[in-house]
Amino acid sequence: MDLYNPLKKFFGFTKFKGLQEEVIKSIxxxxxxFVIMPTGGGKSLCYQLPALMQEGTAIVVSPLIALMKNQVDAIRGISENNGVAHVLNSSLNKTEIAQVKDDINNGITKLLYVAPESLIKEEYVTFLRTQKISFVAIDEAHCISEWGHDFRPEYRNLKHIIKAIDNVPVICLTATATEKVQEDILKTLGISDANRFKASFNRANLFYEVRPKTKEVEKDIIRFVKQRIGKSGIIYCLSRKKVEEIAQILQVNGIKAVPYHAGLDAKTRVKHQDMFLMEDCDVVVATIAFGMGIDKPDVRYVIHHDIPKSLESYYQETGRAGRDDGEGYCLAFYAYKDIEKLEKFMASKPVAEQEIGHALLQEVVGYAETSMNRRKYLLHYFGEEFDEKNGEGADMDDNSRNPKKKHEAKDDVQTLLRVIKDTLQKYKAKEVVNTLIGKENALLTSHKTHLQPFFGIGKDKSASYWMALIRQVLVINLIKKEIEQYGVVKLTKAGEEFIENPTSFMMTEDHEYNEENDNSIITNSKSAGGAADEKLVKLLKDLRKKVATRQGVPPFAVFQDPSIDDMALKYPINLEELSKVHGVGEGKARKFGKDFVKLISDYVEENEILRPDDLIVKSTGVNSGLKLFIIQNTDKKLPLDDIAKSKGLEMNELIKEMEVIIFSGTKINIDYALDDILDEDQQEEIHEYFMESESDDIQEALDEFDGDYDEDELRLMRIKFINEVAN
Known part of the structure; x- marks a missing residue:
């Protein structure tokens, strides 16, 4: 079964990501x-490609109108016929519904997106029964499970509706991986025989950081966002009020931000979402109502102003960053009083629900307070092991970059546990702390605790120290919080044993955060291709925005960033060349390409660019075969010594050949080689010298630096400089 031709034809890709190929074969x-794939893992292609390949129409059940609209726009972008994908939901009028039915009847529509509520309608079921249906895909399938974080009752009836339409295969897709949710989905849909595919949940390009939440949190957020002006980000808050406040503070500080929550009317919500997708604003401040429908690949950061209610939600929400495999920064602000607030909300709920809620919250506290590798903690929660030494993305979190201080607290833990035991395990954490530091209040006095010999036994330490210790001891399960008597702290069996036989307990001290700490901020963008022509990238992005506005679609539905970078690397000047660019198939080239190849063609002519395809023809004194060899192997980032040896050259001869290439206007990217020889400050110093110097003469540079650098280092830096500044 050839899947590669259709993949190239429809989507412009030459290879599949992760498990996509096996999943598509199964369909x-x-x-x-049954597909479990993290957010950003390429779930939608798993059903889009087989739908486009097969006879008939595939029904895609999706929970959000915005999500459907996005996907329909994207699919229409790769086809000349708008009827290839349709939405069928409450937003359509009679004429539009008639058009959808017509296109399905005529075999034009390959993907029909429906909300579960619409699928229940008798008239639609009757109509679909008469059509050729290829399969039914259920996106965001965790909505089926009451254990899922986004349960939707109308999803539970899907089994009967699908059977009523046709006996076709079902594909379920979710980014939620706990065992309980998986089993519930399969059982409810009656597809226990399904082929199961579970991808790794490791998103190696995401950087995780948790900072203590202080009174300065708004300032911290503004500082963080201002360092990333022009980049897209999402800020999550738990309350609508806070969403409005933060959005206003950002606006006042000159940041293009909009609020998004369920309290806004539908029109405003759609408008704000579109502004974000169309890049008319940089930041959306939102409650969790925002996000499931967002298929924006270049969100560069996700900030949690308030810690979420479960690690499941946290994973989902942070997963909206860096879906194009570029940089993604996930920053959460954490204060234990936010957890207490969430616990209070839960107190009014049924005990069974409280139990689930408390268990989930405890995991969040553990994650926020852990001093271990955050990626390891997160993946462990999803039942996946991670090697924090060599795993992909192993150093991409604050704890690995910035290990917290620890100290031995075995004796303090023993003291704490004894006080809990001696006060008959009847106090909440706050009263336990008051007992330890010897602070009297009405409750302690009424129980005569203030008269006990252990009252004030820990007064040499602060209340916040003991509170932090309680939370860390809670995470490793020496104590637990009682569900029935809200918040009362009890010893576990392990806690009882610790009192008798204490073992080492390394208590983690809080990070001290300050402005300088922001140098942990990373840029790890794989999408910033080899040596794309930045000037052309900008022109292409401006054009992309115009085309997108004209077509009424988001810019990335025209071409994604990696495609733009690749255009600025390959300079395609006709549609056939454009269709060979990464992520651009024939359909896309025909639909959007005309304006782009014209711009590139004019640009190449005006700037006398030597295009990659011309390299073999236009030689400038260098043997063109050798020239191409050098360009290809520096692209592959081979060590310069190896490139020289394989052609029998000395290092200074290789540098000379590279100089001829670079001075003739062709780019070579040797950054990787320079990074091994010179550090960032040294490179900057030489770069500044060439920038300000009137001549690029190497002897003058050697005299200027007076022995700090040798000739080869300066010549290689001059190549990098010309590459960046002149070519």
């Missing part, structure tokens, strides 16, 4: 299929 074979 094309007509098998029920």
């Amino acid at each position: 094309v074979n007509g098998d029920n299929t």
Whole structure:
């Protein structure tokens, strides 16, 4: 079964990501299929490609109108016929519904996106029963499970509706991986025989950081966002009021931000979402109502102003960053009083629900307070092991970059546990702390605790120290919080044993955060291709925005950033060349390409650019075969010594050949080689010298630096400089 031709034809990709290929084979074979793939793992292609390849129409059940609209725009972008994908939901009028039915009847529509509520309608079921249906895909399938974080009751009836339409294969897709949710989904849909595919939940390009939440939190957020002006970000808050406040503070500080929450009317919500997608604003401040429908690949950061209610939600929400495999920074602000607030909200709920809620919250506290590798903690929660030494993305979190201080607290833990035991395990954490530091109040006095010999036994330490210790001891399960008597702290069996046989307990001290600490901020963008022509990238992005506005679609639905970078690397000047660019298939080239190849063609002519395809023809004194060899192997980032040896050259001869290439206007990117020889400050110093110097003469540079650098280092830096500044 050839999947590669259709993949290239429809989507412009030459290879599949992760498990996509196996999943698509399962669907094309007509098998029920269950896919667990993290946000950003490429779930939608798993059903879009087989739908485009097969006869008939695929029904895609999706929970959000915005999500459907995005996907329909994207699919229409790769086809010349708008009827290839349709939405069928409450937002359509009679004429539009008639058009959808027509296109399905005529075999034009390959993907029909429906909300579960619409699928219940008798008239739609009757109509669909008469059509050729290829399969049914259920996106965001965790909505089926009451254990999922986004349960939707109308999803639970899907099994009967699908059976009523046709006996076709079902594919379920979710980014939620706990065992309980998985089993519930399969059981409810009656597809326990489904082929199961579970991708790794490791998003190696995301950087995780948790900072203590102080009174300065708004300032911290503004500082963080201002360092990333022009980049897209999402800020999550738990309350609508806070969303409005933060959005206003950002606006006042000159940041293009909009609020998004369920309290706004539908029109405003759609408008704000579109502004974000169309890049008319940089930041959306939102409650969790925002996000499931957001298929924006270049969100560069996700900030949690308030810690979420479960690690599941946290993973989902942070997963909206860096979906194009570029940089993604996930910053959460954490204060234990936010957890207490969430616990209070839960107190009014049924005990069973409280139990689930408390268990989930405890995991969040553990994550926020852990001093271990955050990625390891998160993946462990999803049942996946991670090697924090060599795993992909192993150093991409604050704890690995910035290990917290620890000290031995075995004796303090023993003291704490004894006080809990001696006060008959009847106090909440706050009263336990008051007992330790010897602070009297009405409750302690009424129980005569203030008269006990252990009252004030820990007064040499602060209340916040003991509170932090309680939370860390809670995470490793020496104590637990009682569900029935809200918040009362009890010893576990392990806690009882610790009192008798204490073992080492390394208590983590809080990070001290300050402005300088922001140098942990990373840029790890894989999308910033080899040596794309930045000037052309800007022109192409401006054009992309115009085309997107004209077509009424988000810019990335025209071309994604990696495609723009690749255009600025390959300079395609006709549609055939454009269709060979990364992520651009024939359909896309025909639909959007005309304006882009014209711009590039004019640009190449005006700037006398030597295009990659011309390299072999236009030689400038260098043997063109050798020239191409050098360009290809520096692109592959081979060590310069190896490139020289394989052609029998001395290092200074290789540098000379590279100089001829670079001075003739062709780019070579040797940054990787320079990074091994010179550090960032040294490179900057030489770069500044060439920038300010009137001549690029190497002897003058050697005299200027007076022995700090040798000739080869300066010549290589001059190549990098010309590459960046002149070419």
